[in-house]
Every structure is written in structure tokens, then in C-alpha cells.
Amino acid sequence: MAQLDGVAPGQPSVFKLVLLGGGSVGKSSLALRFVKDDFKSILPTVGCAFFTKLVDVGAASVKLEIWDTAGQEKYHSVCHLYFRGADAALLVYDITSKDSFGKAQQWLNDLEKELPPGDVVVMLVGNKTDLGEEREVSFEEGAEFAASRGLLFTETSARLNHRVTEAFGAVAQDLLRRAEQTEKQARRGRAHLAEDAEPAGKAKCCGH
Numbered sequence: 001m002a003q004l005d006g007v008a009p010g011q012p013s014v015f016k017l018v019l020l021g022g023g024s025v026g027k028s029s030l031a032l033r034f035v036k037d038d039f040k041s042i043l044p045t046v047g048c049a050f051f052t053k054l055v056d057v058g059a060a061s062v063k064l065e066i067w068d069t070a071g072q073e074k075y076h077s078v079c080h081l082y083f084r085g086a087d088a089a090l091l092v093y094d095i096t097s098k099d100s101f102g103k104a105q106q107w108l109n110d111l112e113k114e115l116p117p118g119d120v121v122v123m124l125v126g127n128k129t130d131l132g133e134e135r136e137v138s139f140e141e142g143a144e145f146a147a148s149r150g151l152l153f154t155e156t157s158a159r160l161n162h163r164v165t166e167a168f169g170a171v172a173q174d175l176l177r178r179a180e181q182t183e184k185q186a187r188r189g190r191a192h193l194a195e196d197a198e199p200a201g202k203a204k205c206c207g208h
């Protein structure tokens, strides 16, 4: 895999990922599971917590800077500040709460006001699949909403460590794919510019 421009050889590409969603959906638990492979009762996040984790994507390495935002309504206005410069977002809801699914959709609208769709990789995550008997949001509902807005989608259980690594891994993979695509386009653009410049030079020379 080619090294991305601006990244020193052997160094990972760094991307900022924000965890968004209502209160108690499991944002901090997903981060804790992914970064430290741990699960415990966590107090509500105040403001924002910050983690980093290296992820291997094929032969490449990606460093995710994970910003865990507070889901409680009283912190909502502060959290907008954390959107800035985000490359990716995990939009989390609790599959046992229809209300949290609605909140995730509101968060998406807020995010898209700040960052144009397409500029950021967004994955919708239905968490707490271990509580299947209390389920209020079906897998299909989640998948359909994600498809309608061009989002990646998965369901997880931070408690049982189900599909947590895969969720972050899929986002890292998509980030790298997009970065490589952007770089290829830029290289092609530079090559075209060089080609366009060359015949003009020759014409000048041969006209004499």
C-alpha cells in the first residue's frame, strides 16, 4: 500500500473520530472496549474524553484519535466544538430505546450542518445487542436509515465485545480508502498540469 503524502515513512496516518449519540447509549463503553478491551459501569461523561488507538488496515497503520462526547442534553452545545476537524463519526444509539434512535438522527443533522456529507465517514451503530429481548429498534430499521443517508451501519455489544473492533476497523478502512482516493486524484491533477505545460513549451521552441 502506498504511503500517503505528508505522512513520514513508517508513521501511521492520523484521523479524528468523534463518538456521538444520546446519553447512556454506550459511547464511553464502546471506546473503553475498543481501546482497553474492558467493560465496566461508567459514570456519565462530562464534556469530552480522549483516547488514541493504532489500527492495522492491511499493510497500513492508522492512528485513530477518539473523542468521546457527553450525550446528556446539558452538554449538547459544548459538543459541537468537538465536531471541528473530525474525519469520522460513530453515531451511536441503544437498540432498546426508540428515543435514542431519534436522537442519533438529530445528531446526524447537527453534524451535517457543520461538516458537509461526504467530508466525513459516518457509521451508525446500534449498541447493546445483548439486550435483544428489550429491543425497540429492529436491525432493518437501522440498516434502512443508514442506507438512506449513505452511512455505514452495524450493531454491537460493548458488554459482550460483539463487533466493536470490526466497527472501528471498518471506519479506519474507509478513512484510508478515501484518503488514498483523494491523493490519487491530486496526483492525476498534478500530472495533467505538467502534461498541459509541456506541449506549450515545445510549440514555442519549434515555431522558431
Ligand SMILES: Nc1nc2c(ncn2[C@@H]2O[C@H](COP(=O)(O)OP(=O)(O)OP(=O)(O)O)[C@@H](O)[C@H]2O)c(=O)[nH]1
Binding pocket: 021, 022, 023, 024, 025, 026, 027, 028, 029, 030, 040, 041, 042, 043, 044, 045, 046, 069, 070, 071, 072, 127, 128, 129, 130, 131, 156, 157, 158, 159, 160
Ligand atoms: N447491557 C449493555 N449495557 C451497556 C452496553 N454498553 C454500555 N452499557 C451500559 O450502559 C450504561 C451507559 O454506558 P456509557 O458507556 O456510560 O454510555 P454513554 O453513551 O457514554 O453515556 P453519556 O456519557 O451519558 O453520554 C452503562 O451502565 C453501561 O454499563 C452494552 O453493550 N450492553
